[in-house]
Amino acid sequence: MDALSVRELSKVYKGGVKALDGVSFSVGEGDFYALLGPNGAGKSTTIGIIAGLVRKTSGTVSVFGRDLDSSTMAAKSLIGLVPQDFDFSQFDRVFDVVVNQAGLYGMRRALARQRAEQILRRVELWEKRNAETRELSGGMKRRLLIARALAHNPKLLILDEPTAGVDINVRRATWDLLRLINRSGTAIILTTHYLEEAETLCRSVGIINHGRIVTSTTIDDLMSLAEKEDIILYSDSAIPTEAAERLGGTLVGARTMELSVAHSRGLNSVFAELDSMGVRIIGMKNRLNRLESLFMHLTGGEAKSSAPAEDDPVFGGDAAEGDRE
Amino acid sequence: MKRRSLLVSYQTIVIREVTRFTRVWLRTLIPPAVTTGLYFIIFGTLMGERIGSMDGLPYSDFMMPGLLMLSVVLCSYTNVASSVFSSRFQHYLDEILVAPIPDFVVISGFITGGVIRGMMIAVIVLATSAMFVDISAWSWWLVMLTLFLSSVLFSAAGLVNALFAKNFDDISIIPTLILTPLIYLGGVFYPVSMLPEKWQAVTALNPLFYVINATRAGFSGHCDTSIAFAFGVTLVSAAAMFLLALWLFHRGTGVKS
Numbered sequence: 047m048d049a050l051s052v053r054e055l056s057k058v059y060k061g062g063v064k065a066l067d068g069v070s071f072s073v074g075e076g077d078f079y080a081l082l083g084p085n086g087a088g089k090s091t092t093i094g095i096i097a098g099l100v101r102k103t104s105g106t107v108s109v110f111g112r113d114l115d116s117s118t119m120a121a122k123s124l125i126g127l128v129p130q131d132f133d134f135s136q137f138d139r140v141f142d143v144v145v146n147q148a149g150l151y152g153m154r155r156a157l158a159r160q161r162a163e164q165i166l167r168r169v170e171l172w173e174k175r176n177a178e179t180r181e182l183s184g185g186m187k188r189r190l191l192i193a194r195a196l197a198h199n200p201k202l203l204i205l206d207e208p209t210a211g212v213d214i215n216v217r218r219a220t221w222d223l224l225r226l227i228n229r230s231g232t233a234i235i236l237t238t239h240y241l242e243e244a245e246t247l248c249r250s251v252g253i254i255n256h257g258r259i260v261t262s263t264t265i266d267d268l269m270s271l272a273e274k275e276d277i278i279l280y281s282d283s284a285i286p287t288e289a290a291e292r293l294g295g296t297l298v299g300a301r302t303m304e305l306s307v308a309h310s311r312g313l314n315s316v317f318a319e320l321d322s323m324g325v326r327i328i329g330m331k332n333r334l335n336r337l338e339s340l341f342m343h344l345t346g347g348e349a350k351s352s353a354p355a356e357d358d359p360v361f362g363g364d365a366a367e368g369d370r371e
Numbered sequence: 372m373k374r375r376s377l378l379v380s381y382q383t384i385v386i387r388e389v390t391r392f393t394r395v396w397l398r399t400l401i402p403p404a405v406t407t408g409l410y411f412i413i414f415g416t417l418m419g420e421r422i423g424s425m426d427g428l429p430y431s432d433f434m435m436p437g438l439l440m441l442s443v444v445l446c447s448y449t450n451v452a453s454s455v456f457s458s459r460f461q462h463y464l465d466e467i468l469v470a471p472i473p474d475f476v477v478i479s480g481f482i483t484g485g486v487i488r489g490m491m492i493a494v495i496v497l498a499t500s501a502m503f504v505d506i507s508a509w510s511w512w513l514v515m516l517t518l519f520l521s522s523v524l525f526s527a528a529g530l531v532n533a534l535f536a537k538n539f540d541d542i543s544i545i546p547t548l549i550l551t552p553l554i555y556l557g558g559v560f561y562p563v564s565m566l567p568e569k570w571q572a573v574t575a576l577n578p579l580f581y582v583i584n585a586t587r588a589g590f591s592g593h594c595d596t597s598i599a600f601a602f603g604v605t606l607v608s609a610a611a612m613f614l615l616a617l618w619l620f621h622r623g624t625g626v627k628s
Contacts, residue, residue, distance in 0.1 A: 059628060094628075097469050101627050122471035133462035137394065149383030150470040152376025194466075 047111050048072045049202045049233035050096065055105035057091050057257075065091040067257040069105070073202075073235055073250065078228045080244035080265075081237045083254035084345055089237040090130070092254065093206050097127045109202055123151060126200030126232075128191045130207045136180035140171055140190060143179060144197050151198035158197070165193045169223060185216035192223060203227060204235045209243060221247055245337040255345040268340060274308045276339060279320075280329035289323045304333055380472045381480050388484025392450060399450070403442035403492050404499045410438050411503040414560070426562045426593055431504045436587040437559030440521060442496045444554060444582070445546055447489035447522040451481055452529035452542040459533065464626060474621045478530065482613065485526025486519065493518050507590075514589030517602065520609040521582045525550075527612035534616075534625035553579045558587075563595045578608050 050073040057066040066088045073079040083089050094100030096107055096114070107114040112121035134143050141162055148158035166172040169189040174182060182190060188208060195203060208224070209217040217240075224247060228234050238244055244251060245265060252262035261268065279285075284300045293316060295305035307316055320327060392399040415431035425433040458464035467477055497506060508514050529542075536542045557579030563571055574580050581596070581604035588594035594601055620626065 099465055099468055099627060101623055119471040119473070122469065125469070127465075127469050129462070129465060131462060133465050135391075135458075135461065135463050137391075142390075146383050146387055147466060147470075149386075150380050150467060150472060152373070152379045152471075154379055155382075 047075060048108075049075045049077060049110060050235065051106075051108045052092070052096070053106045055092065055095060055107065056103045057088075057095065057100065058103045065257055066095075066102075066105075069254065069257065069259050071252045071259050071262040073233055075110075075233055076228070076231055077233050077250050078224075078248045079233070079235045079250045079252065080248040081235060081252050081254060082241065082244055082341060083237075087254045087345075088257040089254055090206060091257075093127075093204055093235075093237065097125060097204060098122055123198070124201045126195035126198065126203045128195045128203065128205040128208050130210060132179070132187045132191065134179050134190070134194065136178065138179055139175070140166065140177050140179060140182070141175040143190060144193055147194045147197040153198060161197060161199075162193075165196050168226075169193045185212055185219070188212055188216065188220060189223070192220070192227075196227070200232065202233045202235070206237050207239065208236065209238065209240065217243070241338040241341055251337075253341060253344050260344045265337070268337070271340060273310075274306050274339075275313070276304070276306050276333040277313075278331050278333050279303045279305060279327050281320075281325050282328045283326065285325055286323060289320060289325055292323075293319060377473070377476055380470065381476050381483075384467065384472075384477065384480025385483045385487070388450075388454060388481060389487055391454060392484070392488050399446075399488065400491060400495060403446060404495050407438050407442060407496045407499045408502070410434065411500065415503055426564075428591060428593070429504075432591070433562075433587075434560060435500050435504050435506075436590045437554075437557075437583050439493060439496050439500070439518075440579075440583050440586050441554050441559055442492050443489045443518055443522055444525045444579070445550065446492045447485040448525040448529040448532075448550060449542075449546055450488045450529065451485040451526045452533045452536070452545075454484065455481055455530050455533035456536050456539070456542050459536075459625060460539075468626060475617055478527075478613070478617050478620055481530055482523060482526040482616070485529060486522040489522030489526065490518065509592035510589050512589075513598070513602065514586060517582065517585040517589055517605055520605045521586070524578075524582070524605065524609040524612050527609070527616040530616045531612070531619060534619050536625070550579075553577050554583070556580075557583045558595060559583060578604065581605055581608075 052072070053070050055066050055069040056064075058064050069088065069092055071081075081089050081092065091100055095102045096109075098114070098118075107121075109121040109124050112124070114121045138146075144162035144165055145155070145158045148161050149155065153161065163172065166175055169192060171186060171189055171193060174186060179187065179190065192205075192208070195205075205224070209220050212220070221243070224234060224236075236244065236248060248265055250262070250264050251268055253260040278298075279295075279302070281301045281303075285297060285303050287297065289295075290297045290303050293303075293305055295303045297303050305316065307313055317327060411431060411434075414434060419430035419434075422430045424430065455464070458467075500506060532542055532545050556574065557577050558574070563574050563580065566574065575596075581601040584594045584596060585598065585601040585605050588598045588601065
């Protein structure tokens with residue numbers, strides 16, 4: 047049985063803005079699913095409808111087989127939501143936020159307190175249980191949002207950009223926590239702007255653009271669609287111009303070259319050719335991560351070079367020259 | 372959800388609401404005591420002696436039920452209006468909207484919070500009044516039922532206000548520009564029989580007139596209209612406002628896009 051099944055979901059806001067236009071996708075039981083899309087693509091509207099915060103215009107949503115329209119309470123009781131913004135009262139104590147959340151889902155107070163202690167210990171906020179939420183750091187607030195969403199032990203956890211605006215340590219800690227939650231059997235749906243996050247954490251992905259699902263598949267299947275790799279190569283000495291020309295690359299510095307390598311060609315042949323010209327490569331990285339490249343391709347976006355264009359009025363060659371004078 | 376689970380959800384909303392206003396008790400519970408005390412000192416003691424009796428009652432005794440209702444109505448209204456609007460504004464209402472709680476339980480929870488504050492205010496105002504007048508009732512049942520229904524009526528009205536409000540001004544304008552004048556013109560300080568006939572007819576359209584008179588009847592047995600009618604209007608108004616709040620919430624007015 048699917049953890050979530052969304053069929054032909056449409057949403058037209060007042061004023062005629064069509065946010066969703068027949069969105070359909072499924073999330074398997076225990077899956078870790080990324081819902082990706084550019085700003086305004088319809089991610090938050092989709093999540094809002096599933097969580098009961100936005101009214102749909104048409105379509106169906108079912109959670110573990112429970113229809114959101116006909117079995118609303120049963121379906122909602124299976125969902126935990128981690129919103130993008132900190133939406134708890136800033137004067138509530140950390141412990142009360144979790145206890146009250148459990149209470150809203152019908153868990154008796156004594157049991158809710160035990161559950162709150164378990165979860166707060168798990169997200170390492172137990173020491174802060176008596177603090178008011180406004181006293182927490184950004185990372186702690188993120189963890190509290192997750193703890194709150196887990197209060198009633200949901201089978202489907204939905205996170206709307208859970209690591210937006212947090213530093214790398216908090217992001218990594220959040221990833222670890224989400225992996226732990228997923229390993230315990232909870233299906234997770236994640237929206238994020240960090241495609242690395244989706245690639246690292248998720249097993250399935252749906253890409254939404256202009257209110258439509260462009261693709262919904264496993265990360266592995268999606269990656270197999272990639273036809274080329276955009277890479278940056280670093281040498282320990284100057285790379286000759288003819289080497290860049292022969293390989294179809296672009297020199298973005300004396301010892302740095304950007305290159306698109308077709309999968310059919312393979313990286314070995316590139317290294318062999320550079321080696322034959324006496325160029326020693328000491329480092330390499332992907333210019334865009336692979337999912338990002340596919341995302342750009344599927345949503346019609348263009349991957350921008352990290353190097354400034356010659357005619358860029360701000361960072362381009364002329365301006366740069368001018369700055370040096 | 373099972374009935375017991377619903378009861379726990381309801382209890383949770385009520386606990387949250389009561390915690391919210393008791394946390395700032397100095398701002399939410401004490402001002403009515405100060406205001407009532409000032410009314411008694413100025414209008415009851417200093418000016419009341421010159422006014423003499425009103426409808427056969429010492430002026431302080433006549434004024435007391437109206438002052439009680441003034442505080443209860445305003446506090447019940449502003450409690451729910453500010454709580455619901457703040458939770459909408461800061462999005463912590465979403466916690467409740469996401470949870471599997473039927474609309475009538477959510478509405479009842481918020482209104483119960485307003486009623487509890489209204490009843491606490493009633494006790495505080497009565498205690499303050501006891502320093503200036505002898506508190507006795509013609510029917511404590513009528514007093515308590517009217518206080519309860521009035522609190523339900525204006526808590527629900529505050530909730531309706533909060534659902535439509537777009538900013539904090541929208542929830543302060545109604546109590547200041549509409550509710551307070553209606554209370555003052557509903558017979559807190561004078562019997563309506565003192566007014567010219569034309570204004571008596573206008574007053575009959577003011578729901579606060581019935582609420583205040585039903586309360587006054589509870590204390591003194593005296594009412595500017597039929598006691599049953601005044602109580603009936605209060606009861607029907609409370610039920611109608613509760614249903615209106617429920618209907619608007621169910622439609623998602625102000626809470627769902």
